[in-house]
Amino acid sequence: MRLAVIATVYRYLSHAQHFVDRFLVGYPYEGEWRRSNTRVVSLYVDQTPEGDQSVDRGREFGFGVYPSISQALRCGGRKLAVDGVLIIGEHGDYPSNELGQIQYPRYEMFKECVEVFEADGRSVPIYNDKHLSYSFDKAQQMVADGHRLGFPILAGSSLPVTWRLPDLELPYDCDIEEALMIGVGGSDAMDYHALEAMQCMIERRRGGETGVASVQLxxxxxxxxxxxxxxxSKRLLEAALSRSDSPQGLTHEDGRTQDLLGSGELMKLVKDPAAYLIEFRDGLKATLLMINGAVSDFNFAAKLRGQANPVSCQFFLTPTPNVTYSACLVAKIDEMLTTGVAPFPAERTMIVNGILESCLRSKHGGHKKLKTPHLNVSYRGPKESHHGRR
Incomplete structure (x- = not known):
């Protein structure tokens, strides 16, 4: 299998470095060292800041660095010469729009790939890192292109496929009464991770995903x-906080345990809380709480009908520089490239694109509640969760 990589930048700790290096040298997964059968044969980078690794990696591992996307896909020839494409549009110097979204050129990169597919009469699988686009309209076009030309698209964050503490998998077709996620970091990078982690859990509810009725930030x-x-739900927040390994305040200072919510310490620690209030078309309520200053991890909780106590877990993120949770996602990319089937639908990422963009529009418009008839996205998630287990 031959792989082309299209990236905004390739430098130390960039997403391109995390993903591509695993295809070059292998990665730890499920108790063994895996070497991909897919070989990186070409690379295009949009920007080459100080610390760029693209030329050195190409020289060391024997792949070409090309001046355009079309040349990278054709490996300098006249026809599509690869069996898969990674689009890694994360990091780099790009402008932000009025909503505070960094306008990474993922859509434009994707469209250039589609132009090559159409011109050369052959399509190959594409992995698109994180958001499909900052724009829901553009994300819809990308997913539609995949359906129209018949190539699989895998997209999104590492959080849905990392390990969970404890190893929680909601029953398929369960009845979820309410869900809550806590996350940390800035917008629109880290809230995206948290929203997609929550979405991979709640899409398992009875009837699957049917779309979003309204949002408010x-x-x-x-x-x-x-x-x-x-x-x-304060009860769900308590359950989510109980899974955190990183409580701040007195715990951080002298090691004592503390009830962050019950003691009121949470409100003191979090200087600028944000709540993303989401109402789905089937009646489900879900909330993302961004609580910088209280914890530094991502945790989920839900109330299932017929169960007295909430279920909850942490989405486990290992430390830099190895960030081995990225290996969980690379394994799924590898799976798609080998089988020609995406392990979970791109519609998951697409609806999260729309939720985040709409929440940011709510914030930009004075924190008003917004109806979202355009987010009438329906899909069924996979029966297997595909998260790390071993």
């Missing part, structure tokens, strides 16, 4: 007021 003291008013 609120901030500051209104977040805590919304909890008091029952707009999000």
């Amino acid at each position: 609120i901030e500051g003291k209104k977040v805590w007021k919304a909890g008091e008013d029952g707009r999000w």
